[in-house]
Amino acid sequence: MAVHTAKLDQLMERTWREVLDGSRLVRWIREGSSDRRLYALYLIETFHYASHNAKNQALVGSALQGSSMKHLQYMKYCFKHALEEVGHEHMAYHDLRAIGLDRPFEALPPPLPMTEAFIAYLYWISAHGNPVQRLGYSYWAETSYAFITPVMQQAAKHMRLEPQQMTFFVKHADIDDDHAADVKHVISLVATEPDDEAAIARVLETTLRLTGHMLEDIAREYERLVAGESPSSAFLNDLVKTP
């Protein structure tokens, strides 16, 4: 019983559109904001959730039960993919430094509430329920650059960001072309049970919408920062002090 990737693609596109169109952060960028603090706030949350991706990906493999060939293929995918994701948070941290922040990563503010909810959900669906469901997250995450690139280009233009200040996006876009093919391949191999497509679709939608809530939290935090109400993010004001 093969998964219909055309249906997943439709769901992904519809949900991405909702997320981007409903995001104040995206609107501000589209309207030409040149405030690099927006980018920095986004990189900090990216640093946080990215630091968990390899770990929750591996957890899926650790929780698998059985020794069938299908299980072993999926287990290998999980550990291989986890291995490739180790340390990607440092690309986001590199970009933070490249735009002028020199704080050690251990001293970054903790994740915002909706970033933590996103992280929590990824562990939850990795350790419980249908083992193939996390592929719904990989499905959109590995092809997200098509949706994000136009926004990033706007940001790059108005915030005058150089490629070496955007390595998380640039490098990820390259890496993720292969990953995206891997995801579709592994789905065709392991998501063969009747319930699998619905489980994948559910996680696809939920993780994408949680990303939307994370973007909205970044917008809230930006407003607090501008209003002088966020002591923990105040160090980002250094980015707008220089002429």
Place this chain on the structure above:
Amino acid sequence: MAVHTAKLDQLMERTWREVLDGSRLVRWIREGSSDRRLYALYLIETFHYASHNAKNQALVGSALQGSSMKHLQYMKYCFKHALEEVGHEHMAYHDLRAIGLDRPFEALPPPLPMTEAFIAYLYWISAHGNPVQRLGYSYWAETSYAFITPVMQQAAKHMRLEPQQMTFFVKHADIDDDHAADVKHVISLVATEPDDEAAIARVLETTLRLTGHMLEDIAREYERLVAGESPSSAFLNDLVKTP
């Protein structure tokens, strides 16, 4: 604060000697038993614990916290090593088939009590306590062939086992030379805290002694089988019926 591998080696050798000398299974083999049911019982337990090794190895990486270079190196080791261990239980199963059993692996008897205790302990020390401690298991597991080979040679001789009936040992011995060097290397990189050596030594000793208890459970099960008291292992009697 470097770990003293000479001390770990001493502990390993002393504990191996205790385990082998205290094992009735080993004694029977050394005394020339030609009963392949002993080998089959051992392969079944090997199938069971081996099916968990990749999973509890990956769990160590999933439970790591922090983004320091040391952490990321160790995380990569965990996922890389997990990836390499996926499916090794099928070598044990292959050997079971090669000596004449044709039962599907899903229909093998469940693990014996002390095999399950061994498995449980590996998950416990992988998910809790000092994250480097599981290296104490890898430390001896990856060099175990030096200690086991003489026993296996005796078994091979008296049970007339061909190399293609001993692939778990033969192939593992090759694989594990590299792994053993990896373990020492990763210990030198990540086990740098004062408590790390004791934690590694503790797990080294405990896992080796639990292996001893597993061997003793195999001997008990063999006695029950011979006495006609083990319905779940009775299918192994096929191995001794043919002339």
Place this chain on the structure above:
Amino acid sequence: MAVHTAKLDQLMERTWREVLDGSRLVRWIREGSSDRRLYALYLIETFHYASHNAKNQALVGSALQGSSMKHLQYMKYCFKHALEEVGHEHMAYHDLRAIGLDRPFEALPPPLPMTEAFIAYLYWISAHGNPVQRLGYSYWAETSYAFITPVMQQAAKHMRLEPQQMTFFVKHADIDDDHAADVKHVISLVATEPDDEAAIARVLETTLRLTGHMLEDIAREYERLVAGESPSSAFLNDLVKTP
């Protein structure tokens, strides 16, 4: 270092106001909606998250480490409170039946995405991080009836709900007076470390905002239901068919 409950109260009131004022579901009720499907949709999500509360509450106690008197007091609180919460989802299910739905609880639709994110977050903060932080959830949950009662009274009036159709609220309001005092008492006993107040505040705010996202998902689901786009909730249309 005592926790400032006055500060927690301020945070709770501000966040509750944001959640209620930002909720379309609440607005519809305040505007006099008489559509019981809104209530039913809310009860279904309540059934789902309530079925996890005892379990994630107990998890906090299971994850505690140490045998100090402070730890043991908190452990007792966790298991006692968990014991009291077992089965509360059946009050929500009772109310569903009381308004006319006769579907077995096993056949209710699965939780909506943001309900599942809420559940996932509760397990996450119960098993990881500062062990006292889940008290931030209990803090508002046990006094939530002050904030919800006016909305429920509106709903009761316009949807013509009898008390026996609102047992989850009515009984919970009684039970929770004691629980609220328990929460403040246990906070005074166990939240004595410098970081505890911030951890409690963080979880208070995040869980309340996730509840807001759950309410918004109920509004979305209602719109889909009305538009004929939700096969899984279509059985709720029975509630509006009778004259």
Place this chain on the structure above:
Amino acid sequence: MAVHTAKLDQLMERTWREVLDGSRLVRWIREGSSDRRLYALYLIETFHYASHNAKNQALVGSALQGSSMKHLQYMKYCFKHALEEVGHEHMAYHDLRAIGLDRPFEALPPPLPMTEAFIAYLYWISAHGNPVQRLGYSYWAETSYAFITPVMQQAAKHMRLEPQQMTFFVKHADIDDDHAADVKHVISLVATEPDDEAAIARVLETTLRLTGHMLEDIAREYERLVAGESPSSAFLNDLVKTP
């Protein structure tokens, strides 16, 4: 499909006999050892495993899935029983102090290897596999005093222990009469699936045999202590220095 408690009783009696008859510690006590260090070593291990019993008991309830009446009854049993077990390790610690040791409990030596394996196994079977299986541990633990009392009486006589130095046993024996009835009652209610009896029997036997390995580790540690080879237990020599 009711569980045959007569069969469980037979298995328990046979396994207890094996454990006691195979234990050097028990033999030394039966032979009249007056060395209180044996008792102290036992109390230290008791302190350790007892400190986990409430936590792994609660974990069973946390891992249950479903809202059926049977599930909820079992969940209540788990949390109620967990609540009653909180802090029982302090009885063992009390007895250590009562025989003359005044070390804070935080400074006791860590658990011996087989005590830790026992603890690990209890968490494993509480969080994985058949949810009713942990009742196999409760089954014997709650009636163990019948088997242990004769040994304890010998120890009390030759080591001249007063009742206030044996509170863990004395109080537990009282408490556990009720608990034992509870265990049989809950088994009759919740262990109704065909596989349940085997799962309970398996855990009964395994935990009892792991207790035997723990007793053997105490004997080993005693030998090391007497031989001057255990720095971590050397403080127990105070017990034999006084005239």
